[in-house]
Amino acid sequence: MSGTHSHTVAFVRDTMLPEQDPPASEVGAVGWMRHNLFSNWFNSILTIASIAAIYFVLAAVIPWILSPTWEGTSLSNCRETLAAAGHGDAHGACWGVIKERWIQLIFGFYPSHLYWRPIAAFVLLGAALAPVLFSDKVPSQLLIFSALYPFIFPWLLWGGTIWMPIAALAGFVIGGLLFKVLSEKASTLIGVIVAVATAVIWWLFLAAPVAGIVDSILPIGIEAVESRKFGGFMLSVTIGVVAIACSLPIGIVLALGRQSDLLIVKYICVGFIEFIRGVPLITLLFVASTLLNIFMPPGTNFDIILRVLIMVTLFASAYMAEVIRGGLAALPKGQYEGADSLGLNYWQAQRLIIMPQALKISIPGIVSTFIGVFKDTTLVSIIGLLDPLGLSNAIRADANWNGIVWELYGFIALLFFVFCFSMSRYSMYLERKLQTGHR
Amino acid sequence: MKKSVILGAMTFAGLAAGAASAGTLDDVKARGKLNCGVTTGLVGFAAPNANGEWEGFDVAVCRAVAAAVLGDSNAVEFVPTTGKTRFTALASGEIDMLARNTTWTFSRDVDLKFEFVGVNYYDGQGFMVPKELGVSSAKELDGATVCIQTGTTTELNLADFFRSNNISYEPVPIETNAEAQQQYLAGACDVYTTDASGLAATRATFDDPAGHVILPEIISKEPLGPLVRHGDHEWGDVVRWSLNALVAAEELGITSANLSEMAAGTENPEINRLLGTEGTLGEMLGLSADWAKNAIAAQGNYGEIFAKNIGEDTPVGLARGLNAQWTEGGLLYAPPFR
Numbered sequence: 001m002s003g004t005h006s007h008t009v010a011f012v013r014d015t016m017l018p019e020q021d022p023p024a025s026e027v028g029a030v031g032w033m034r035h036n037l038f039s040n041w042f043n044s045i046l047t048i049a050s051i052a053a054i055y056f057v058l059a060a061v062i063p064w065i066l067s068p069t070w071e072g073t074s075l076s077n078c079r080e081t082l083a084a085a086g087h088g089d090a091h092g093a094c095w096g097v098i099k100e101r102w103i104q105l106i107f108g109f110y111p112s113h114l115y116w117r118p119i120a121a122f123v124l125l126g127a128a129l130a131p132v133l134f135s136d137k138v139p140s141q142l143l144i145f146s147a148l149y150p151f152i153f154p155w156l157l158w159g160g161t162i163w164m165p166i167a168a169l170a171g172f173v174i175g176g177l178l179f180k181v182l183s184e185k186a187s188t189l190i191g192v193i194v195a196v197a198t199a200v201i202w203w204l205f206l207a208a209p210v211a212g213i214v215d216s217i218l219p220i221g222i223e224a225v226e227s228r229k230f231g232g233f234m235l236s237v238t239i240g241v242v243a244i245a246c247s248l249p250i251g252i253v254l255a256l257g258r259q260s261d262l263l264i265v266k267y268i269c270v271g272f273i274e275f276i277r278g279v280p281l282i283t284l285l286f287v288a289s290t291l292l293n294i295f296m297p298p299g300t301n302f303d304i305i306l307r308v309l310i311m312v313t314l315f316a317s318a319y320m321a322e323v324i325r326g327g328l329a330a331l332p333k334g335q336y337e338g339a340d341s342l343g344l345n346y347w348q349a350q351r352l353i354i355m356p357q358a359l360k361i362s363i364p365g366i367v368s369t370f371i372g373v374f375k376d377t378t379l380v381s382i383i384g385l386l387d388p389l390g391l392s393n394a395i396r397a398d399a400n401w402n403g404i405v406w407e408l409y410g411f412i413a414l415l416f417f418v419f420c421f422s423m424s425r426y427s428m429y430l431e432r433k434l435q436t437g438h439r
Numbered sequence: 440m441k442k443s444v445i446l447g448a449m450t451f452a453g454l455a456a457g458a459a460s461a462g463t464l465d466d467v468k469a470r471g472k473l474n475c476g477v478t479t480g481l482v483g484f485a486a487p488n489a490n491g492e493w494e495g496f497d498v499a500v501c502r503a504v505a506a507a508v509l510g511d512s513n514a515v516e517f518v519p520t521t522g523k524t525r526f527t528a529l530a531s532g533e534i535d536m537l538a539r540n541t542t543w544t545f546s547r548d549v550d551l552k553f554e555f556v557g558v559n560y561y562d563g564q565g566f567m568v569p570k571e572l573g574v575s576s577a578k579e580l581d582g583a584t585v586c587i588q589t590g591t592t593t594e595l596n597l598a599d600f601f602r603s604n605n606i607s608y609e610p611v612p613i614e615t616n617a618e619a620q621q622q623y624l625a626g627a628c629d630v631y632t633t634d635a636s637g638l639a640a641t642r643a644t645f646d647d648p649a650g651h652v653i654l655p656e657i658i659s660k661e662p663l664g665p666l667v668r669h670g671d672h673e674w675g676d677v678v679r680w681s682l683n684a685l686v687a688a689e690e691l692g693i694t695s696a697n698l699s700e701m702a703a704g705t706e707n708p709e710i711n712r713l714l715g716t717e718g719t720l721g722e723m724l725g726l727s728a729d730w731a732k733n734a735i736a737a738q739g740n741y742g743e744i745f746a747k748n749i750g751e752d753t754p755v756g757l758a759r760g761l762n763a764q765w766t767e768g769g770l771l772y773a774p775p776f777r
Binding site (some may be wrong): 006075079099101104108109112226228286289290291293294302304381383384385386390393394395397398400401402403405 | 478479481482483484485486487489490491495503516518519520521523524527528530531532535615617619620621630640641643644645646753755
């Protein structure tokens with residue numbers, strides 16, 4: 001066929017035209033704008049209006065942010081600086097307050113020579129979470145550290161003798177051993193009941209005295225820090241991390257309990273979930289801060305932050321239970337039946353078949369509950385704990401900084417955004433990773 | 440309904456705590472620290488500084504009591520309380536005393552089972568308006584929009600004042616003082632009303648303080664003072680007389696500058712009794728003989744504390760007014776130390 005071309009008829013083109021560049025109006029920035037911003041007259045008007053709006057906002061905000069007041073020592077000093085720098089109408093942020101108080105906003109009243117402890121606690125938190133969050137990239141031996149971390153974390157933050165966390169850990173060891181022995185000798189149910197009861201008795205009555213005795217023999221410890229010294233972002237992150245870490249397992253148990261065939265278990269779970277979800281978090285916090293104080297025997301000193309931690313955890317667990325129940329409900333019945341047909345018992349079926357799928361389905365819901373809980377920690381300012389929002393009020397009560405609002409809230413919002421946005425991004429990463437294409 | 444529940448809870452709290460704290464003084468000595476309830480932040484009265492140390496007029500009272508009891512003005516654990524949590528914190532024993540610009544009223548003293556041991560600041564509710572409004576008296580405020588903090592006695596006082604003067608107003612409810620400043624400056628209300636000390640502190644933060652006037656009318660009595668639980672009279676006496684010692688020290692001319700000199704012994708027997716070189720006043724309180732000396736050494740006498748935290752040289756800039764000594768036309772009158 002190669003000779004065909006020499007005999008072609010005149011009106012049939014025999015050579016390809018050279019490729020030409022696409023018209024300038026269709027490619028590059030111009031083309032993109034024509035397609036996306038100015039595709040018809042209505043969109044063009046919207047585009048111009050939006051650009052104008054953005055311009056006006058930025059024109060007001062950027063000079064405000066770029067204000068030369070990092071060295072300001074008080075609000076009036078900032079105003080003088082701004083007037084001297086020729087910022088019209090003294091319009092500009094007073095960043096001196098952030099420069100002076102950012103450490104306080106982050107660490108609260110924690111003793112300054114011990115700042116390494118909360119920092120270490122949160123760096124180690126990353127190390128402890130890594131094998132859980134990025135299971136494909138981190139050696140799984142690190143999981144041992146993750147399991148020990150719940151005992152290291154409070155010890156680093158509150159300090160005191162090292163025997164207390166060890167005694168708390170011993171409760172789990174005792175319970176686990178009892179369960180192992182009894183479930184072989186007697187039944188699993190008896191094993192569970194005895195193990196849990198022994199562990200609880202150990203924690204409530206024996207752990208503290210035993211830790212005290214061992215400590216008097218072999219005192220190893222670090223300087224203790226009272227809960228009252230906790231404040232600022234550290235307090236928010238502490239409450240958030242504990243509530244998030246504890247609410248997921250409790251939520252799973254509650255969700256399973258709600259679907260259980262055991263009548264008492266089922267109604268305890270339903271009652272708990274509906275009660276907690278029916279009550280605002282503020283109410284629970286008030287109960288924690290005032291009512292509990294009254295109802296407890298006189299003279300008991302039940303740590304206020306511990307009370308708040310328990311309440312926020314319970315609150316988050318109830319929501320978590322419902323999110324996970326949603327995941328369980330979304331699983332086709334065939335999955336349960338398939339597990340049964342394989343001869344798996346209840347816990348095996350949950351662990352190997354049901355939960356991996358149910359949790360995967362619930363990831364967006366779980367993470368938004370986490371983010372919600374983290375942001376809800378700011379409510380503790382209402383009961384007089386100095387979280388970042390409470391501290392912003394306390395900072396304004398300094399005569400130098402009275403009247404400063406936007407700078408403080410802006411800084412706090414930025415810090416919260418960093419945390420919440422990373423959690424949200426992580427959840428998207430996890431969804432992509434676990435995507436198995438079943439849709 | 441809601442109120443009666445709260446009051447019921449408070450009463451219960453009072454009963455439970457009354458049984459619990461028969462000896463607050465002993466508790467404080469054993470603990471080595473005074474738990475003092477303060478506000479979460481009010482300009483001039485209590486606020487943490489950049490190092491996390493609490494400062495202010497109410498804080499100074501806590502420090503004086505701690506110095507009197509424990510000999511160390513830093514042996515105080517400051518417990519920030521809000522308007523909602525302050526009374527339960529005191530009733531439940533979480534704090535030993537409350538120094539949180541709390542108005543001494545009948546129902547708080549009698550019904551809530553607390554004991555106000557004195558007054559450290561005589562306040563009253565006032566009004567602030569922009570100068571350009573051209574108002575010179577609160578009685579000219581007919582039809583004004585008023586920024587008012589909800590759930591406070593100021594709200595009730597405001598209603599009383601306008602009703603008794605037969606003029607109308609439109610309230611703009613707000614939650615915090617910071618919000619009030621923003622609303623007022625943005626023109627959401629014509630008038631801002633709160634305690635006169637708070638108005639002065641707020642006005643001091645404005646870009647143009649001279650553009651706003653505080654009207655002469657003071658429409659309520661707000662005696663602010665420290666309080667303790669009902670029924671523990673030994674502890675109540677300690678707090679009461681620590682406060683009185685600060686007031687008496689100013690009257691007798693004892694300052695932090697001449698304190699050590701005076702404590703060596705003077706011609707004035709009352710000074711000697713107060714500072715413990717004569718008599719056994721400290722022993723009667725269950726404290727050391729130099730209790731009052733320590734209390735005064737903490738932050739100076741009443742006048743010095745006032746000048747340092749809220750006086751005319753501070754940004755708050757309050758005049759002594761009612762809070763001057765009785766010899767100078769004020770209301771401060773410490774009973775004799777004898």
